[in-house]
Amino acid sequence: MDIDNVQEIFSHFNKTTVLVIGDVMIDCYITGSVSRISPEAPVPIVNAQSRNYRLGGAANVALNLKSLGATPILCSVIGGDNKAKVFYDLMEDCELDSVGLVPMFGRKTTVKYRIIGNNAHIVRVDDERDEQLKEREKRQFVTTVEQLIEHHPIDAIVFEDYDKGLFSKDIIDEILGFAHKKNIFVAVDPKKRNFNHYANVNLFKPNLKELAMGMHIEDNVELQLEDIHSLAKRFATEKNIDKVMITMSAKGIAFYDRQTDKFYHQPAFKRRVADVSGAGDTVISVSTLFLYTGRSMEETCLASNLAGGLVCEYVGVVPINSSQLQNEIVKNQSAEIQ
Secondary structure (H helix, E strand, O other): OOHHHHHHHHHHHHHOEEEEEEOEEEEEEEEEEEEEEOOOOOOEEEEEEEEEEEEEEHHHHHHHHHHOOOEEEEEEEEEOOHHHHHHHHHHHHOOOOOOEEEEEOOOOOOEEEEEEEOOEEEEEEEEOOOOOOOHHHHHHHHHHHHHHHHHOOOOEEEEEOOOOOOOOHHHHHHHHHHHHHOOOEEEEEOOOOOHHHOOOOOEEOOEHHHHHHHOOOOOOOOOOHHHHHHHHHHHHHHHOOOEEEEEOHHHOEEEEEOOOOEEEEEOOOOOOOOOOOOHHHHHHHHHHHHHHOOOOHHHHHHHHHHHHHHHOOOOOOOOOOHHHHHHHHHHHHHHHHO
């Protein structure tokens, strides 16, 4: 990547509108101190001192895209409970448009509670229901997606699947039909339930565990790079997917481009990891914008790798800082030149 053009590369994101479709949630951090063990069970007692709510799931992808300069439109269903108001308030605070949110009074707004005592993550409590949408709810949701695509200049779509019941094969097929009619770039961040329901997309971004599970590889099999290359190529060929990006935590990122039949591995950078939550949201955001604006797989992997590592240095789910990422790219490329 030409370090003199980094700022210019990011400037193209300002002209990009991305429809983020996926499961949304609230990330709640309850922080306090621990000074004793409960007499009722061998567990610490956290004296709660603060409670912080943040946008999570697909909403965090929208935040990342906004931070990078793009215009995100978030589309999801939300519950008809009191936590829905918290979610709408967070959307307003973050200056995100709620035009694509569909309230459904039979559902619950997902909240992930993370209990932190003496700066240690003690337990997570997931308050949610993940049943599939009912037929009437599906029609309502799909109609909303169709209207957003018809009435907004959508450049790219990100499917952010957290397995909370929003997606099913018929919904995915209908939305992909809308996207293909408009020739819209489509990126997917998959989960187990619908892993094999995505086809004919531009970018498919599982992590290594999800790829292995989706391809029915046994848990005890340690995959080497040549194995990952083979799996990515087979999956891309079977599903007619242009590009497969596999995030591999400390092992970096692997990338297969079916159009050129090339495989690339970007090693991870050393980081002081505080919390890996939300790193996948950052990677799908950066990679979508880079690929949609015509950047190479090498540039995409470098930027995505750096971005994912940067957000892991913070406690809790946070969006990437665009200026910080640009500085990291310049620093990395300057070191390569030397």
